[in-house]
Amino acid sequence: MKPLRWGIVGPGNIAHRFARDIRHVPECEITAVASRDRTRGAAFAEEFSIPHVFESYEAMAKSPLIDAAYIATPHPFHRAAAELFLREGKAVLCEKPMCVNAREAEELIAVAKEHGAFLMEAMWMRFLPAVTEAVERAKAGVIGKVRGLSADFCYSLRPESEPKIFTPAMAGGGLLDVGVYPLHLAAMLFGTEPTSLDARSTLREGVDIHTAITLTYEGGAIATLSSGTMVKKPENAYIYGEDGYITLPCFYSAREYTVTRRDGSEERISLPFDGGFCGEIREAQRCITEGRAESELHPLSTTVAVLRQMDAVRKSIGVSYPFDKKSAT
Secondary structure, eight states: OOOEEEEEESOSHHHHHHHHHHTTSTTEEEEEEEOSSHHHHHHHHHHTTOSEEESOHHHHHHOTTOSEEEEOSOGGGHHHHHHHHHTTTOEEEEESSSSSSHHHHHHHHHHHHHHTOOEEEEOGGGGOHHHHHHHHHHHHTBTBSEEEEEEEEEOBOOGGGSGGGGOGGGTOSHIIIIIHHHHHHHHHHHOSOOSEEEEEEEEETTEEEEEEEEEEOTTSOEEEEEEESBOOOOOOEEEEETTEEEEETTGGGOSEEEEEETTSOEEEEEOOOSSSHHHHHHHHHHHHHTTOSSOSSSOHHHHHHHHHHHHHHHHHHTOOOGGGGOOOO
């Protein structure tokens, strides 16, 4: 089988992590990188021994040198970059969130379907063995009927250290940057259709710096989630049942989980962690080589549903971006 040839779009920090992890996935290789900044692109190519550097995304999209593109640009540019490659029939793995709102995601999915190209959001947490096993066991009843979830992904930055995180025009704020993770974890556990959604937030210059979200589901389960850019919390998740609870330390990159039962006994399970990106790369590779349009494990409908939830949260807390009001293009 020929290796799946990847092109990297945007050689930033997250692209470096992708490039390191893909080395551990057989039958995958990076053959090109595209950057508007020739110097950055060349430096990235040298670091990872990538043979081809493009100064435009358009040129790489048309190139026969790649089969798939990993979109690693900042949030507001995901949709436009991904669309270039989809229109050329290239497969696309697009960094989370796939788009800045649900409307853009639906438009991008329509392009993928029109051109018969594979598309998936890069949500690495959904493919981590510790996370998937913990969720499966919770659903199977290891802690009795599941009644709740709490999950926090918050970090503390100074605005001058990462200006784009605090800029509405860059889709800044904690919700899109890291709040997407606990929302996806809730979707894995309870599905994508909560019966109610409530959100409260502290804002700074038009972006959310600390947001608390409460979701309720049919049957009475409650998810309490938070995200933030100027508040430090333990980044853990807890799944609560009638007969115990499951702890996922640093849940978005979990290497283990612990089942605590009603009698206080504990079962700690450690599982392989190969850098985080390997699972989503393997899934994209499987789907592409099998000729699938999307992943059944991480379907596009889930991506859109979580974006709708984030749209609802932003409406509730009063955060809007310049591109929210743009008409479809």
